Amino acid sequence: MQTAIPCTMMRGGTSRGPYFLATDLPADWATQEQVLLAAMGSPNAQQIDGIGGGTSLTSKAAIVSRSSHPAADVDYLFAQVGIDRLHVDIGPSCGNILAGVGPFAIDAGLVTPTGDETLVRVRNVNTDKLIEVCVRTPGGQVEYEGDTRIDGVEGSAAPVLLNFLDVAGSKTGKLLPTGNVWDLIDGVPVTCIDAAVPMVIIDAASLGKTGSESKAELDGDRELLARIEKIRLAAAWKMGLGDARGKVIPKVALVSAPRHGGTLTSRYFVPDNCHASHAVTGAICVSASALLPGSVSAPLATPVAANGQVRLEHPSGQIDIVLDSALSAKGIEIHRAGVVRTARRLFRGELYVPGSIWNGHHSRAS
Template sequence: MNDLLAIPCVLMRGGTSKGPFFLAGDLPAAAGQRDEILLSVMGSGHPLQIDGIGGGNPVTSKVAIVGPASIPGADVDYLFAQVRVDQQIVDTSPNCGNMLAAVGPFAIEAGLVQVRGETTLVRIHNVNTRKLIEAEVPTPNGSVSYLGNAEIDGVPGRAAPIGLTFMDAAGARTGQLFPTGKPVDLIDGVAVTCIDCAMPMMLIEVAAIGASGFESAAELNADRALLGRLEELRIAAGERMGLGDVRNQVTPKPVLLSRPRSGGDISVRYFMPHQCHPSLATTGAVGIATACISHDTVASLLIGGRTPPVVLSIEHPSGHLDVKLYERDGKVVAGILRTARRLFEGQVFAKPVAQLGCAA
């Protein structure tokens, strides 16, 4: 019998992200012990995450922890963890809407939610942001279906559609849509919108930092001067948003905005925060779309004001992502179509907590 810690795990793709899904009861309740295990599982601290199951990229170094709901009106709790690739850091301050797409299927197959007809509505409490998201999961014949005709840019092939509705996403981290109190701030001579909607972000018109907005993710990742400039602005924006010193946090996310050129409403380059996303984060899309319908933001000034109900098509390096904004019960909600797939299940092995330098 080996001396490693065996933990039940399911690897899932959610939207354009991928990572292990755990039941909350299978991990330590103490955050420090839990994070040490996640770092061991993912192999963080090495660019390839060679000693773990992480994929060596921020979009494949994500973890979902799912358990029974802790609040009324929800079916399950979902805690998201962004596990850094190059550093041994676990950040639970943000949410991830792409991984969120797989939470409903995982919860149903784990027995946390009962199937309710051809489509099962799963009400997800995101522990990170204390917000509620509804997921519509295809469940024909009494079980989750992953096969279908839905396509999303950034993922090859087709799959069953999963509809996500973000309920009252404003103020996910800070409690305010515009944490600085203004739709536009001037930081070191650059006009930015600091917005907190599903994800804290710093929106910048790309011309303000000397880029075109149509570079590939690889080209932007190779531009060390641009990345350094974005990080300087991000750190300053984080302080203004009340997030404190964000050097070891992944929020706020920097986002470059430009006019569309492929039939969409706006074009974006979304950073995670030190690499450009190969497509676009779902939560980022919700916040960007909300900025487009909000007066006097960098986004709305760039493309002109839009009013819900409206569908906004956001161009990104891999294609488009559409966000439907409409009113429900007096509040604006955001709907997005995603897909998910179960990849494998079994046990993942971690070094015991005592060997990781964390008290048992």
């Protein structure tokens, strides 16, 4: 016997995955984790027995529910599902998958459209942070088609505006978790910063790279990946994140001077391979580092536009972040960060998992 679970498959930004209502999943996390692994087809490099795509960008899931938070309409739990191992990481968030949460919540009846545009207030459960998501809803329906293009995705779609509120200290409680603008780790100057996601920022030249390498070139350099991981693990302790082995945060970015008219070039790691484009939360964090005086990014970045727009160059093109920030005695204060993404509903129906994993009965939450 198999258990049928209502599911909507969506592309959110440059990522893809199933979106679930929390009420359609097991109440206890242990069983929920097993359901997600079975749904995606893990552990298997091709995820052949599930709907995962065999990459970190296509082995993600969103779990959405009504929120009890007074400033939010819905809660969003992001899950990074392991591909070749039995583990689901709910430590970080994902801004790309977030792009589909507003449309999904409206389609699912959790939020009522309010006109040509509907504001969906989202609480990210992973970080306990709030995001305002603006979705086009002409005629009371989510509009998916449009002329907005984002690098890393073919074609165009309707824009989804994400405004991240209070991004500093998403997991550590501090913009600069080590108390320093830069630290020396394994002989390499790095900036440990937490804005939307904890990150370790490294000048690519410090590791013998130009910073303009392709994803394939970086992924093929096993010595480089081992060095990055060594630095990342050491930085995690300094940032108060503990043992990061087997975990995806902190993330890492190699930065360099822009080459195509942008503000900064970034190669974002997830964390054991280079992102094909760039994570949204990672783009916010890298952008914040570009504005931070004394950081490893600051000398490499071109002057930021008066409106706070930072354009990051990545392997698939560019991503624009608009930061509402101000200089302060501690460096910078970031009030909000905005980015435009797109989303598309791919299919809606029932996803099946073995009844031996979950029989469909809801146990009490642990």
